[in-house]
Amino acid sequence: MKREDFIRCPYCESVNLNSDGDIYCRVCKNKIGDEPNRSLSTAWALLITAMIFYIIANTYPILEITKFGHTSGNTIIGGVIALWEEGSYPIAIIIFLASVFVPLLKFILIIYILINSKKRVKGSKKVDQAKLYHITEIIGPWSMVDIFVVAILASVVHMGSVKITAGVGATAFVLMVFFTMLSAMAIDERLIKEDKK
Amino acid sequence: MILQEKINLDDLIICNKCNTLHKKVKLPKGGVARCSECGNIMYRNISEAFAKGVAFSITALILYIVASIFPIIEVSIGGVKNSLTIPQMIYTLFNEGYFVVGAIITTVLVITPLSVILSYLLLAILVKFKIFKSLSRHIISFLIISRDWEMIDIFAISILVALVKLFGYAEVSFGVSFVALILFVIVDIFFLKNIRPIEIWSYFNREYNR
Numbered sequence: 001m002k003r004e005d006f007i008r009c010p011y012c013e014s015v016n017l018n019s020d021g022d023i024y025c026r027v028c029k030n031k032i033g034d035e036p037n038r039s040l041s042t043a044w045a046l047l048i049t050a051m052i053f054y055i056i057a058n059t060y061p062i063l064e065i066t067k068f069g070h071t072s073g074n075t076i077i078g079g080v081i082a083l084w085e086e087g088s089y090p091i092a093i094i095i096f097l098a099s100v101f102v103p104l105l106k107f108i109l110i111i112y113i114l115i116n117s118k119k120r121v122k123g124s125k126k127v128d129q130a131k132l133y134h135i136t137e138i139i140g141p142w143s144m145v146d147i148f149v150v151a152i153l154a155s156v157v158h159m160g161s162v163k164i165t166a167g168v169g170a171t172a173f174v175l176m177v178f179f180t181m182l183s184a185m186a187i188d189e190r191l192i193k194e195d196k197k
Numbered sequence: 198m199i200l201q202e203k204i205n206l207d208d209l210i211i212c213n214k215c216n217t218l219h220k221k222v223k224l225p226k227g228g229v230a231r232c233s234e235c236g237n238i239m240y241r242n243i244s245e246a247f248a249k250g251v252a253f254s255i256t257a258l259i260l261y262i263v264a265s266i267f268p269i270i271e272v273s274i275g276g277v278k279n280s281l282t283i284p285q286m287i288y289t290l291f292n293e294g295y296f297v298v299g300a301i302i303t304t305v306l307v308i309t310p311l312s313v314i315l316s317y318l319l320l321a322i323l324v325k326f327k328i329f330k331s332l333s334r335h336i337i338s339f340l341i342i343s344r345d346w347e348m349i350d351i352f353a354i355s356i357l358v359a360l361v362k363l364f365g366y367a368e369v370s371f372g373v374s375f376v377a378l379i380l381f382v383i384v385d386i387f388f389l390k391n392i393r394p395i396e397i398w399s400y401f402n403r404e405y406n407r
Contacts, residue, residue: 003218008211011338013395015209015218026206027398030338083362091361130216131235141348144305148348148355151302153362154293155286156270159277166295174301181346189216 007032007189018190033188040117040191046183047110053176054103061167063150068161075169076100076146098145099173106143106180109136110187117191129192136184143177210395212237240395247321247400253388254317260381261310268372269356272363280372281356283307309347313389316340320397324404337401341394350382 007018009025009032016026023032033039061073074082076099083092109132116129150166157164210219210230214237224230224242232239243249268280283306290299316336323333356378360369 006206006209006211006218008213008216011341011394012398013210013213013393014398015206015211017206027402028334028338088361091358094358131214134214137345141305141346141351144348144351145355145358147298147302148352149359149362151286151290151298152281152356152359155289156272156279156281156359156363157274157367158279158289159274162274165293166290166298171295171297174298178301192216 010188033190034186036117036188036190039186039188040114043110043114043183043186043191046179046186047107047114050103050176050179050183051107053172053179054107056172057169057176058100060169060172062146062169062173063153064165064167066163066165073167076173079146095146095149098142102139102143103176103180106136106140106184109133110180110183113187113192133184133187133192140177140181140184143180144174147174147177210239212239238393240393243396247392247397250388250392250397251317251321253384254314257310257381257384257389258314258318260377260384261314263377264374264381265307267374267377269374269378270360271370271372272367273369274367282374305346305348306352309343310349310385312343313340313347316343317389320401324401327405327407330405333401333405337394337397340397344390347385347390349378349385353378353382 005018006015007023008014009016009028009030011030012025012028014025014027016023016032021035024030025032034042058076060075061078062076063074063079065072065074076095080092080096080100083095113129113133147170150164150170153164154166208221210221211217212219212232212235215232215235217232217234219230219232219239221240222230224240226242228242230239230241231237265283268282271278271280273279287299287303287307290302316339320333320336320340323329323336356375363369
């Protein structure tokens, strides 16, 4: 029997026999994956939704500061630049990595895996792709750092003269994180193609 | 399919990091099986791994309750004092009309951690008395999904980032809950999230078939 004849259940890690249709795990009875073409379209749809929210999240302010009745918005990039100019380099880098770089990296990795599942990109190996997929799963939730920071600041900074609230960008941003995670979850093992020798 | 009699699927395992297929080997007590391709830990032979999970979920529950009741940090700006607690933070978001942000933060900071802890406890009781086998099956699957959506560890890092942003404008002091929150993250990372799904399932199968 070949490697492709087996598939791993994401819920209980037991090994199952592979087939083209829907598979239900023999141990935990959960559905291992949709029919591959369907999960491919689901993953694309969720990813495109996430990318639209990413654009909105970067255009509109994620944070609004009201000082003496005057309101000013802060976009993600604006916040990073402000921190950099203040000299908080490590925090500027953390926010930049978590909010700008990580989502982009995740989009690129998912697009690469999805394109590869239809038509093989030259020189890529399945092992590498599986590792890439594993990376997308691990780094995904870290994009939430900026949202938590906004929520914390909005919660502790409110008094007569100065007040911080979340902005429209924050809503778009959490939806972006949510849809990217769903998109990554829609990819099952069968979409990560083996190198045909 | 013809070879199914010859190969027992239970003797095989696929690495969750690089998808390499391996044959399971019997491990000595305390032994760890690593993937030959990527070095990822696939399964361990730890005695009472699940029992430890239950014990630590009780610890985690207490820490979580402490961390949500008492203030995590206290901030004073120009004489006005505000303290940060998870419920109050969520209340502020909903109060200001950020329902989507509020709902997602509630999910990742309140619903999922509590589901993980309560699933462990409920599972321990059900398995102990060998009742509701199919319900336990659902609870395990639910537990494994919930773990992926639980973000208390990321929240703890975010507090530190927020402190740096407040530094210079405000006087900040750590509350009682900050310690509880850090301890919760440690228990969570090393015990609750560290128990592999395969270890929970093998415990489940062993206990119900006893």
